[in-house]
Amino acid sequence: MDRLLFGDNQFFGVNHMSEEKARAQAMRFRDTGAVIEVLDAALDEGIRSFMCTTHERIGEVCGHMRANPARYRDYVFYPCMPYAHKYNNAVAELGMLGALKKFLPSGGILDAALVGGMALATKDIERVMRLLIDAEMKMFEGLNTPVVFLQNVVVDFLMGLGFKDAFRVFAAHVKQRYAAEPGFITMNLPRLLDLLDDVGIDNPIVCANINKLAFRMCGGREDYERAIATRRFRPVAMSVFASGALPAREALEYVCGQKAIKSIVFGASSRSNIRQTRQLVQELDS
């Protein structure tokens, strides 16, 4: 995995500090062209990995990359599935089963739909899970996806339920079908490491909030630092600036000071901010 991964919150009106800023960003990035412009700026700064939710608009970004293979041959996507609000709103509108039906393949992909219907009738949830993963992965066809992440809301929800098999099914399917490594995003890092140990997923890729403020680090800063230093996993740090509450240098000093952290995800909307982060990390790593 690359040292720096580019995140996508800024493109979809996600801002944990201000709804006004979130709306301004949503307006700025209403055209996918504006998103691609920023991705290009990042690429020109040497950042070629994009960690993105499976938001439908990412499909348009994927289309652009497929259409320009010369420029994007080495470009790498780290899909994070699913885009949870899509499911959340559908469950409120259609109910649990209705939402599942909505997101399982249908229409053109008749076979899959039939299998889907069967799966629900026989309550074979593992087959349903595989179909849902396939539906989310559709947009990345023909592109590089070396790691596929399960979003934190799903990871932490399934972990809370004690639905351990889901982790095993996800990891196995991502490996077999997509020749990719499974990744897990969580707000409860120490607890998830125990669970992944339990399920037998060795040296997992785990992405979590890692910041000096301990913002959304359940278990607390000390437990996180200890886990990062002593446990066998590949940590990916996100929310390193704690949504902008920390100055860039102070924030990155904290993360770069923990040598076990493999990668850092960050979002930015301008080339100068991207460059600043890249230069700071290079300086602190050397």
Added chain:
Amino acid sequence: MIKIGIVGVGKMGLSHLAIANTHPGVRVVGLCDAAGYVLDVLSKYTGLAAFGDYRELVERARPDALIVATPTRTHAEIVRYALERGLHVFVEKPFCLSAEEGRELVALAERAKVVNQVGYHYRFVGAFQEAKRLLDSGAIGELHNYRVEAYGPVVLQPKGSTWRSSKLEGGGCLYDYASHAANLATQLFGMPAGVGGTAVHSVFSKGVDDEVYATLYHANGLTGQLCINWSDETHRKMSMRVEAWGKNGKINADRQECQIYTRGGGWNVRYTTELTPPVRYYVRGEEFSAQMDYFIGCIESRRPDNVNSFAAALEADLVLDMIERDAALGPRTTVTAEEVQGSKSSFREMLARWIGGKPALQRVP
């Protein structure tokens, strides 16, 4: 160890289950739902005991507390059954569909001396807690108007097959979204004396409301507006906002930040990162974990004087009831354009009368 049963494992029930199930002082002893397929899958993969009927769950699994997350219409019956057996109860919002049922359950919970909590999770959002602290301290002086808004993308097309699209079950944006706003309004500004000027529209839904706008009148002259729309796709998820105007300034609060403006002091902002205390286990927002751990904590310390109590939630129900009755009278005006056209002087007189008099608490025919 507190033994908890969960009735209703839809969206909210599952969320409560994921949080309660990780609590070191809790054992989830049973789940109950009318939908067999969800129960089957859950008990198959999590090993939790499943029951098709809440009475069976209570009798066989013997929980100390019940979490009720079923359609609103069924709340009263299940909560009454639990209270009569001395169980602590956490029930989803809104509390009840009728004020009589609500009052009965408030009294029953008081007699049973059990923890009784309703899932108004915005009470546990740091920025709104900060807003309450500032309002209570009188930081912006005597209040004269406020606005509570809730917008989100729930119903964006003319279909819908869950109980949320059925008025009788407690569906519609009034019960689902406006209940949160009504609860925040009563918590922050007290119980209004009356409601007027209600506008209700079905944007996409058939049979239920998709947007509601109403004015709340308080006995001390304070007024407030509730503005609710769950068919607004410019929001990624439910977005709640409170604005309050006082003689000495103004407060804006949403989930991310609490802004205050005071005369002489200018703007001051505090962000969610500093206002949100860490939680034990995070699933989908600190407030959901915080409200559940608070419920469990109240049971552990045997204190039935909890916040978000049935009595507090009944106030929100009463506000919704007033809004509904006002809306049922249909669109109406107290003065028409026809009346004022060509008679500017009488319009001025009327305006002067209105400004000089007390806010219109009297019923308009």
